[in-house]
Amino acid sequence: MNKIEEIIIGTNNEGKYKEICDLLPKNVKKYFPKEYGILTPEETGKSFEENSFIKASYFSKKMNLICLSDDSGLEIDLLKGEPGIYSSRWSGEKNNFDLAIKKIFVKMNSIKTNWRNDNTARFVCCMTLFWPDGKNHLGKGTVKGKISTLKKGENGFGYDPIFIPNGYSQTFGEMKFKLKTSIDHRYNAFLKIKKFFT
Numbered sequence: 001m002n003k004i005e006e007i008i009i010g011t012n013n014e015g016k017y018k019e020i021c022d023l024l025p026k027n028v029k030k031y032f033p034k035e036y037g038i039l040t041p042e043e044t045g046k047s048f049e050e051n052s053f054i055k056a057s058y059f060s061k062k063m064n065l066i067c068l069s070d071d072s073g074l075e076i077d078l079l080k081g082e083p084g085i086y087s088s089r090w091s092g093e094k095n096n097f098d099l100a101i102k103k104i105f106v107k108m109n110s111i112k113t114n115w116r117n118d119n120t121a122r123f124v125c126c127m128t129l130f131w132p133d134g135k136n137h138l139g140k141g142t143v144k145g146k147i148s149t150l151k152k153g154e155n156g157f158g159y160d161p162i163f164i165p166n167g168y169s170q171t172f173g174e175m176k177f178k179l180k181t182s183i184d185h186r187y188n189a190f191l192k193i194k195k196f197f198t
């Protein structure tokens with residue numbers, strides 16, 4: 001099997017781009033769609049798997065390069081899996097995660113006034129590798145945890161300030177980059193496709 005030498009990272013989210021680049025070997029040349037004026041396709045799928053495939057095939061065809069895409073999100077049990085595949089859309093057009101996090105607290109409070117012990121959740125990530133000839137491979141990873149009653153930490157992106165992974169007391173937002181990216185859903189998804197790079 002030929003090892004991958006250059007790749008387009010199928011996301012325009014800078015937080016994700018940084019984390020995915022960090023997972024990949026240094027000698028792999030990485031392209032960021034935004035730098036080539038390529039917008040993200042509409043995510044019309046009904047699952048992380050479908051949306052991850054849509055993005056990977058789209059970016060691969062646009063650049064005629066192998067693409068590694070990521071579709072991910074936060075599933076909260078009390079909210080029956082919401083925001084799930086709509087995690088990005090909850091932040092609105094301006095990607096305002098203060099707003100998305102407020103929405104989560106409002107919804108959880110409306111279902112249960114004291115949800116401190118009913119706060120289980122998970123982050124999910126589906127990564128798809130798509131080759132210009134149509135070959136593709138998907139890896140899925142999750143990390144289980146809890147929703148913090150308070151927003152904590154300045155690190156990371158998106159919902160990181162309210163997610164406490166099981167076995168830890170800090171939110172992802174309080175954790176150092178290296179620790180988060182060695183235990184999270186993206187890392188666990190990457191383990192399943194790592195063989196194409198090393």
Ligand code: IMP
Nearest residue numbers: 070071072073074087088157158159160
């Ligand atoms: P999409 O995969 O581009 O549809 O966006 C996924 C959304 O889920 C992101 O915009 C984030 O809000 C959220 N998300 C996914 N992974 C993470 C993470 O590692 N930390 C915090 N939020 C995340």
